[in-house]
Amino acid sequence: MKLLTTCILTLLFGTLFITSNRLHAETYKMASGDWAPFTHSSERKSQLFEHLVSAAFALENVTVSYEYFPWKRCLYNVEHGQFHATFPWFKTTAREEIFNFTATPLYVDNTVFFHLAETPFDWTVIEDLKKYQVGVTTGFERVDSYKALGIPAQEVPEEYLNFEKLLAGRIDVYETSEAVGYAILNDRFSDEDAARFTHHPKAREKSEYYMMFSKSAQNAQSAMADFERGIQKLQASGRYDEIVNQFLGR
Structure with missing residues (x-):
């Protein structure tokens, strides 16, 4: 009985440790540029996509950070694994050879x-x-x-x-x-x-605007899966439309 209790506690604390590690270690890095009203480095009123992305990841208990660059630099940073993803992008055959795209468009x-x-x-x-x-x-x-x-x-x-x-x-x-x-x-x-x-x-x-994920960044596959689950939950809940209406008045 004592041995069984010890095993259960070990499994419990191990699970808590893994969950805790995920909650605190997973901060996905996003690269984007200035493209009002969808995304912007400084104007909060022009950050519709940042709010959608953050809300989707939050539903999977994940946080994200954002850095802003010229668009060509965004591509370079994500291709070379310095960032997990970049947005917003059209899906093209050429880009699919270099990056991974989510199944669900961002917008x-x-x-x-x-x-x-x-x-x-x-x-x-x-x-x-x-x-x-x-x-x-x-x-x-x-x-x-x-x-x-x-x-x-x-x-x-x-x-x-x-x-x-x-x-x-x-x-x-x-x-x-x-x-x-x-x-x-x-x-x-x-x-x-x-x-x-x-x-x-x-x-x-x-036009379908997508999240475009790195094929080389650590945990990028997990990041894409988290986003896909999160954006579907966000849309199903009605919160997605609320955020869009808040920024675009639609």
């Missing part, structure tokens, strides 16, 4: 074409963009996809610069998230200038 949004209301713009198929001066942002998936389609595009390092180029008449059209585009206009332009912009009513696509 789904409309991707649209922005232009000045005074600039005639219409499109039926994506190749119609060849008739226009198009802008792209360094590190974004569209840099490669436009090249593959033979669509010439002017590249800039920061997304808001495309809107400045639209306003100056140096490009005709720029493709991005509807929510992000209007956040940039509201934050960086006067009401008078912002009112000159519009977007084409036909969305290019429903």
Whole structure:
């Protein structure tokens, strides 16, 4: 009996030790950049995705930390195992060779074409963009996809610069998230200038933004599994929609 009691206590304390270690040791490191209203290094009102990610991991009793970099540096840091994951990213075949993607998107949004209301713009198929001066942002998936389609595009390092180029008449059209585009206009332009912009009513696509996990970082597989369970719980509970409404008013 004494031996049995000793074994039970040993198993109990061992389990508590493992659980305690997990709760305190697992702080997953996230790399992201500035892309209001979804993610931002300093503006809390523009950290929708950070709140979703933190809430999902919290449901699995895991904490996360965030550091911010240019987007290309985010890719490098995660690929080389310095961070567990980065967000938000489109899923592509090329990226799937380097990173692991969750099954559930972090967020789904409309991707649209922005232009000045005074600039005639219409499109039926994506190749119609060849008739226009198009802008792209360094590190974004569209840099490669436009090249593959033979669509010439002017590249800039920061997304808001495309809107400045639209306003100056140096490009005709720029493709991005509807929510992000209007956040940039509201934050960086006067009401008078912002009112000159519009977007084409036909969305290019429903864009799925994903968490992208390292294949080399320690415990990255566990991090991805924790997130997948957490985000599904968050959505099922209704809390996911509450957080989105809090930031986007939808």
